[in-house]
Amino acid sequence: MSNDGHMVAEQTEQAKIKLDHVVIRFAGDSGDGMQLTGSQFSDTSAMLGNDIATFPNYPAEIRAPEGSIYGVSGFQVHIGEVEISTPGDDVDVLVAMNPAALKTNFSAVPKGKTIIVDIDEFTSKNLTRAGYDQNPLDDGSLDSYVIIKAPITQLSRESIKDMGLDNTSMNRTRNMFALGMVFWMFSRPLDYTIKFLEKKFGNKPNIFEANVKVLKAGYHYAETLELLPSAFTVLPAKMTEGTYRIIMGNTATAWGFLAAAEKSGKQLFLGSYPITPASDILHELSAHQHFGVVTFQAEDEIAGVCSAIGAAFTGDLAITTTSGPGLALKSEAIGLAVMTELPIIVVDVQRGGPSTGLPTKTEQADLLQAMYGRNGECPVIVIAPSTPANCFDFAYEASRLAMEHMTPVILLSDGYIANGSAPWRIRSIKEMQPINPAPAPAPEAAADWMPYLRNPDTLARQWALPGTPGFEHRIGGLEKEDFTGHISYDPENHEHMVKRRAEKVKRVENYIPEQQIDGAQSGDLLVVGWGGTYGSLITAVKSLHEEGKSIGLAHFNYLNPLPRNTREVFSRFKKIVICELNMGQFATLLRSEFPDFQYLQYNKVQGLPFTVLELNEHFSGLLK
Amino acid sequence: MHGINTKKSLNTQNSSTETNNNMSELPTYTFKDFASDQEVRWCPGCGDYVILRAMQKALPMMGRRREDFVFVSGIGCSSRFPYYMNTYGFHGIHGRAPAIATGVKLANPKLSVWVITGDGDGLAIGGNHMIHAIRRNIDLNIILFNNKIYGLTKGQFSPTSDIGQKTKSSPYGNTQRPFNFGELTVGSAGQFYARVPDNNPNDMADIFVAAEKHHGTSVVEVLQNCVIFNDGAFDSMVDKSVREDMLLYLKQGEKMIFGKEKNKGIRFNGRQLEAVTIGENGITEADILVHDATDPNPSMHFMLTQLQYPLPVGVIRSVDSSTFEELVDTQVSASVQKSKFKSVDDLLFSGETYQV
Numbered sequence: 001m002s003n004d005g006h007m008v009a010e011q012t013e014q015a016k017i018k019l020d021h022v023v024i025r026f027a028g029d030s031g032d033g034m035q036l037t038g039s040q041f042s043d044t045s046a047m048l049g050n051d052i053a054t055f056p057n058y059p060a061e062i063r064a065p066e067g068s069i070y071g072v073s074g075f076q077v078h079i080g081e082v083e084i085s086t087p088g089d090d091v092d093v094l095v096a097m098n099p100a101a102l103k104t105n106f107s108a109v110p111k112g113k114t115i116i117v118d119i120d121e122f123t124s125k126n127l128t129r130a131g132y133d134q135n136p137l138d139d140g141s142l143d144s145y146v147i148i149k150a151p152i153t154q155l156s157r158e159s160i161k162d163m164g165l166d167n168t169s170m171n172r173t174r175n176m177f178a179l180g181m182v183f184w185m186f187s188r189p190l191d192y193t194i195k196f197l198e199k200k201f202g203n204k205p206n207i208f209e210a211n212v213k214v215l216k217a218g219y220h221y222a223e224t225l226e227l228l229p230s231a232f233t234v235l236p237a238k239m240t241e242g243t244y245r246i247i248m249g250n251t252a253t254a255w256g257f258l259a260a261a262e263k264s265g266k267q268l269f270l271g272s273y274p275i276t277p278a279s280d281i282l283h284e285l286s287a288h289q290h291f292g293v294v295t296f297q298a299e300d301e302i303a304g305v306c307s308a309i310g311a312a313f314t315g316d317l318a319i320t321t322t323s324g325p326g327l328a329l330k331s332e333a334i335g336l337a338v339m340t341e342l343p344i345i346v347v348d349v350q351r352g353g354p355s356t357g358l359p360t361k362t363e364q365a366d367l368l369q370a371m372y373g374r375n376g377e378c379p380v381i382v383i384a385p386s387t388p389a390n391c392f393d394f395a396y397e398a399s400r401l402a403m404e405h406m407t408p409v410i411l412l413s414d415g416y417i418a419n420g421s422a423p424w425r426i427r428s429i430k431e432m433q434p435i436n437p438a439p440a441p442a443p444e445a446a447a448d449w450m451p452y453l454r455n456p457d458t459l460a461r462q463w464a465l466p467g468t469p470g471f472e473h474r475i476g477g478l479e480k481e482d483f484t485g486h487i488s489y490d491p492e493n494h495e496h497m498v499k500r501r502a503e504k505v506k507r508v509e510n511y512i513p514e515q516q517i518d519g520a521q522s523g524d525l526l527v528v529g530w531g532g533t534y535g536s537l538i539t540a541v542k543s544l545h546e547e548g549k550s551i552g553l554a555h556f557n558y559l560n561p562l563p564r565n566t567r568e569v570f571s572r573f574k575k576i577v578i579c580e581l582n583m584g585q586f587a588t589l590l591r592s593e594f595p596d597f598q599y600l601q602y603n604k605v606q607g608l609p610f611t612v613l614e615l616n617e618h619f620s621g622l623l624k
Numbered sequence: 625m626h627g628i629n630t631k632k633s634l635n636t637q638n639s640s641t642e643t644n645n646n647m648s649e650l651p652t653y654t655f656k657d658f659a660s661d662q663e664v665r666w667c668p669g670c671g672d673y674v675i676l677r678a679m680q681k682a683l684p685m686m687g688r689r690r691e692d693f694v695f696v697s698g699i700g701c702s703s704r705f706p707y708y709m710n711t712y713g714f715h716g717i718h719g720r721a722p723a724i725a726t727g728v729k730l731a732n733p734k735l736s737v738w739v740i741t742g743d744g745d746g747l748a749i750g751g752n753h754m755i756h757a758i759r760r761n762i763d764l765n766i767i768l769f770n771n772k773i774y775g776l777t778k779g780q781f782s783p784t785s786d787i788g789q790k791t792k793s794s795p796y797g798n799t800q801r802p803f804n805f806g807e808l809t810v811g812s813a814g815q816f817y818a819r820v821p822d823n824n825p826n827d828m829a830d831i832f833v834a835a836e837k838h839h840g841t842s843v844v845e846v847l848q849n850c851v852i853f854n855d856g857a858f859d860s861m862v863d864k865s866v867r868e869d870m871l872l873y874l875k876q877g878e879k880m881i882f883g884k885e886k887n888k889g890i891r892f893n894g895r896q897l898e899a900v901t902i903g904e905n906g907i908t909e910a911d912i913l914v915h916d917a918t919d920p921n922p923s924m925h926f927m928l929t930q931l932q933y934p935l936p937v938g939v940i941r942s943v944d945s946s947t948f949e950e951l952v953d954t955q956v957s958a959s960v961q962k963s964k965f966k967s968v969d970d971l972l973f974s975g976e977t978y979q980v
Contacts, residue, residue, distance in 0.1 A: 047978050245977045258968045269731055271723075288971070289956045290963030294730050299756035303723035306716065306753075310696070310727025313714055314735070318727065336717050425980075426972050466712040466728065466735055469691040474660070474706050476697075476715025486662070487707065 019234050021080030023088035024182060026175075027105045028097030029066055030059055030073040033175040037095075038075025039421070040179060044192045045079040046246045046423055049236030053078045053388075053535060054421045055087035055609075060276070060359050067121075067129040072104045079186075081237045085387075085535035087420065089611035093185070095178050097121060097152070099130035111144040116181060118174065120153035150221065152177045159217040160210045169207065173214040180218025186234060190215060242425040249388035249418040250277070253347060253411070254284035256395025257319060258291055263396075264403060264435035266317035268293045271307035273300055273326065276359045277415040278349040281321045301329035305346065309333060312342040313475075315440075315465040317399055319345040324353045324366045327410075328373065334408055335374045338501060340475045341452070341461050343402035343409075343437070347395070350414040352607040361607025362416035364531055365582040370410040371560060371589065377498045379505040381405070382560040384412040386534035389424035391417060394557060396432065403437035405508055406460040412559070414532040414581075416609050438463045446470030451485035458511075459504035508561050515554055515563035518542070522572035523550030525622055528599075529579045530556040530586050533610055537579060540615035549623050559586070562593065570597050575622060577602055579610065653684035660710040671822035671848035672701060675769065676708055678825040682832035683711075688736055695738045696725040698745040701776050702769035702848075705740040719750025722757035725764050733949040736836060739766040743784040744774045747803050751783070758812040760948040761840040767832070768805060768845050773854035791853070806929025809843045810922050810941060816842040817929065818939040821862035821871070822849055827938070834939055840947045861935045872931070874938035879912045882934045889913075890931070897927050899934060917942040 024041065026034045035056050042054045057074040064071030078088035093114045096102035098121040109115060117137065127135055136142055137149060156177040157170050183190060194212055201208035247255075261268035270293065272282045286295040294311075298304040305320040312318035322330065327348045337344045350366045352358025370382045381401050385394035391413060398409040438460045441449050451473040452461050464471035473485060481488040482497060517526070519541050529537045534555050541553040554569050556562070563569075570576055577600040578587040584601045591599060602618050604610060651657075658680040666672045683693065693711035697703035699718035706713030712735075716724045721739045729737045739746075739757075746754050746768045757764060773791060774780040780793035784805065788797040809817040816838045818831045828846065835842035847858045861870045868884045880890035887902050889912035900907045917925070917939050925941040965971050 043976065047976075049978075049980060239980045241980055243973065243977050244980055245972075245975070255968070255972065258971070262968045267731065269727065271727060290959035290965060291968065291971075292956060292960055294952060294956060296726065296730060298723065298726075299752055302720060303726070303753055303756070306720040306723035307727035307730070309716075310714070310724040310729075311731040312727075313724075314694075314728045314731035316727075316731045318731075332717055333720065340714075426977065428969050428972075429967065430969075465732075466694045467691055467732055469689065472691060472711050472713075474709075474713035474715065476706070476713075477699075477717055478715065 020082045021078065021084060021088075022092045022186070022234055023076065023078045023090060024093045024095070024186075025074055025076040025091045025105060025108065026095045026178065027072055027074040027101035028095075028175070029100070030064055030071050031066070032073070032097050033172070034073045034075050034097070037175045037179045038077050040193045040196060041182060041188070042077040042079065042421065043196075043246055044183070044188045045077070045186075045234070046244070047192055048188065049239075050079040050081065050234055051084040051237035051239060051423060052080075052246070052421070053084045053087045055416065056419050058360055065129075067098055067100055067126045069100050069104055069130060072101050074101075074105060079234050081234055083237060083239075084422075085539045086609065086612060087535075089613050093182065095182065097174065097178065099126045099132055099136075102136065103130045103132065109145065112146070114146040114148065115142065116148040116150060116178065118152035118178070119149040120151050148225075150181065150225075152218075155217060155221060156214045159213050163206060163210055163213075165206065165210055169210070173211050176211045176215040177218035177221070180215040180220075181222040183215075184219045184222035190219060239423065240425060244423045244425055246421050247389055247392070247424040248280070248421040249385070249391040249413060250280035250349065251284050252389055252391035252424065253385070253395045253413060253418070254281045254288070256392040257285065257317070257345075257399060258288060258293070259392070259429050259432060260396045260399030260435060261291070261293070261317050263429055263432055264317060264399065264437050266315070266403070266437065269308060269311035269316040269318045270295045270321065271298050271304040271311065271318070272296070272321045273298050273304045275301070275323045275326050277351055277418050278321045278323045278326075278347065280418070281347060281349070301326040302333060305330040305333040305344070308344045309337050309340070309342060312337070312344050313340070313466070315463065317403065318343070319347065321347040321349070323349050323351050323359075324369070325356065327366060327369055331369075331374045334380065334410075335376060335378050336477045337408040338374070338378050338380060339477050339479075341406045341501075341504075343406055345395075345398045345402050345409050345411060347398075347411045347413060349418045350412060352605075358607040360415065362414045362532065362609060363581050363605065363607060364412075364414060364533070365585065365605070366412060367530075367559065367580075367582065367585040368588065370412055377502065379502050379560065381407060381409040381505055381508055382412060383409065383558050384531035384556070385417060386531055386555060386557055388417050388420045388422045390557075392424065400433065400435045401508060401511070403435060404460065404511070405458050405504065406438045406463065407505060412531055417532040440464055440468065441471060443470065450483045451475055452480065452483045454483075458507060459500065506561050509564045512558050512561075512563060514565045515556065515558075515569050517569060518553040518555070519545035520550050520552040523552065524574050525549075525551045525619060526570065526573035526576045527551065527553045527579060527619065528556070528576055528586070528590075529553065530559060533579060533581060536610035536612055536615055539612045540619060543612075544616065544619055544623070549619075551619060551623065556586070559589075567594050570594060575600060577619070577622060579603075579615070581605065581609070650687060650689060653690065655680035655684065657690060658683050658710050660708055662707045664708050665704065666701060667852055669851040670701070671771070671846070671850070672705070672769065674822045674825050675767070675828065675846055675848065676705065678828040679709070679767075679832060681825070682829040682836075685829070685833050686736070686836050688836075692734065693736050693738065694725075694728055695740055696721045696728060697740040698742075698750055699776070700742040700745040700774070701850075702740055702742040703745060719745050719748070720753060721745070722750065722753040722764065722766065726757060726762055729762055729764060729949055730952060733763070733953060737764050739764050741766065741768050742775075743768065743770045743772060743782045743805075747783040747805065747808070755808070755812040758809055758814045758841050758843065761813070761815055761945060762948040763840055765832075765835045765842045766844065767835075768843070769848040770805060770845050771848045771850040771854055772802075772857050773850050775850050775853055779853040804929060805843075805845045806940065807926065810926045810929055814843055815840045815941065815943045815945055816939070817845070817925070817941045818843070819845045819847065819935075819937050821847045821858060821867070821937060823862060823864065827873075831939060834942065838942055839944050870934055872934040872936045874915045874917070874928070874936050874940060876915060876917050876939065876942075879909065879914055881912060888934075890934075897931050919943070920945075
């Protein structure tokens, strides 16, 4: 292993082109192992101190027909010595494992950039499947690109021909050849991946050995290939000192809940039903039952949220996880949690809608559903993480707010940050903000206790748990009299209770941070975003601000209630543009909340994140 | 300092003598201790009153503390029940009581958790939750008030209404075939099923006690009269004037004998169950079946749930087997013990980390 490390050092310095950041996309059939290949590259780069951002782009079909356009799976990695906030727009190096992968990813590669193809896969059959009339490698259409035609399949097979492997196993190593090539191009060591393969194929030494052989073969092939003009290097990024790990958004969300359970001394309960792209949170928490977590895979979405309500009634930190269609199914039950004033957390990892929509693509179009998608006047806290790593913080924050204020919280993640990964500076639970759940009533209070007695500051009611003598009480979905909790159809009481529930959520603004602005603190243009678009928005705003433009970014994580200083922040700028991956849902909210400002919009609904380029162009236009 | 909050340890058998918080002696309760201060709002003459009284009578016989009872309901006339009980109670949303109760039980397996539902709530809108609760064998006691009609929405047919039944939404007669809840329970791998008419509070209280004792999902179907929208629906079988001849009172280990004269019984004719008269056609008492609710093989219980004459009442099936919450608890406890992670910090800093 150390040998391979040396090889990097031995490369002559003048052969390396230094880059501050680079975007690489691996694309192939959904069975080609592109997600694995990409994540090996990004993890290795992170270990070398690069900042990274990744974005998997995979089809909804698990195994679409081989070589077909709709079976193409991609994984994009953005590494840099500068701060990286997005997986990048334009691809510097595309690895296309077959014609379909080239066809579907070609448009992301600007002229002059590099495309590596597996020449063995460009057969007439595969070209036809990909919809090519003629071979793009021969017809001159790729003349303005650096094309590296590597016989990846043939050389992979050749390097392990004596190992006695069957055809399928031999072909499955191709991705390692491509990875080896790219490792050499970017001066990455192989040891991290070799360790990984050892773990993965520990009980299949033959397969392990074959993969390592092919990985090295690819590395040496690239090294000796005259076609490769030179190697690139990306130096380590300047990041805050500390212990880091690479984390995916959904994993961070799950871990945030684990941390909140431990900090608050509550048992963690998850009631959930599988749905893309939220299921990874269910998987992750199920794998950690050794922390005392109970995960309940229910018969449907409604049972998922209802079991969480039952667990919350009984005193657990109770959550349910879903995506847009599931949030729709859960809406009646969320109303029940609002009425019974119980703390549950509903995680919506948003995807393209409506209906089944685009299950594996990202969108931010559930905001108004989260705000208003229930019968009656039914306010809940709504917050949204904005990076893969801060999914941890906002899962933790959702738990804190739910249990301290005795109300449901909707956490709006999305497919982009949920599946994306980035370096995360790890903090100890000791350093995290305390969580003080609404208390159980004191035993001596039993005589005049009532279930809807409230904390005068937060209006949160007390949390009297079944099993506690002297506090037997009944709650439910019918309107109740304040304090006593008795069923009440009294008109005045109903209006009072509607206002109470709204006021309780509104007062949360006193317990959350003020809205910050990145870039210019006042001036010409305020860019407003929320949730998972942060990476693209901050990259664009920062670069314009560095050019001397009067531009700032107010990126919201707290959507209901809004931070107290929101109006004041808006008043500091001449123009406000709200950027969302929907048709303008946050803009609609802000127009009704603060009608005295004029809001411009920039919207995109393609199931894809914003590109920095399009944002730059748009903001530059507004700044003219 | 913040330890991992492990699962509360389970108390499976003999839960009656254990309590959550208080190891002091069990108070002596009477039915009054379980009556809440709320005015009961069912129609005069409704069968629900009998069920409420039978429950308030049964709870003191269970040897459990009042604070450990939780009544969870859905929507419908029956689902007002928790408001009238001086226990912990949760009035949920339509059909979802089994799902809410599942969360309660998983969060604290020591509680005695009851689901109160009806034929519309439990078998129409909540049918999915019902069958899944039953198949998991989670230790819930599910009491389904079957009156073969929707009461609270004022008189539409339900999933147990008879073919041809005239209701507000079937003025020409119901065209949907009904569920037999007993069949459905046994078919969903249910391990406890009992049936009882609403005019027999003593038997009903005994059955509630048996349901509570049973380890796993206990299903009790109460044949309940709706005086307003379906009055007399069960009279031909359960009315006091005919019930001795029409009902088969099942008792564990006893012969299936019925009739005022105790001269009729049930035999298996090789294909199905049939009612026969002892002393006629060469039938002797030796031909009459003995009831065994504890037989793990559900075939006989399934046939009993289907029998129309006489109508079997009492505990038809009661088989002890492992419960969902036990399997969960055993697995979680073992994982907690084996884990090398004592704090979430151990996880956060585990595996592939690096320094900057």
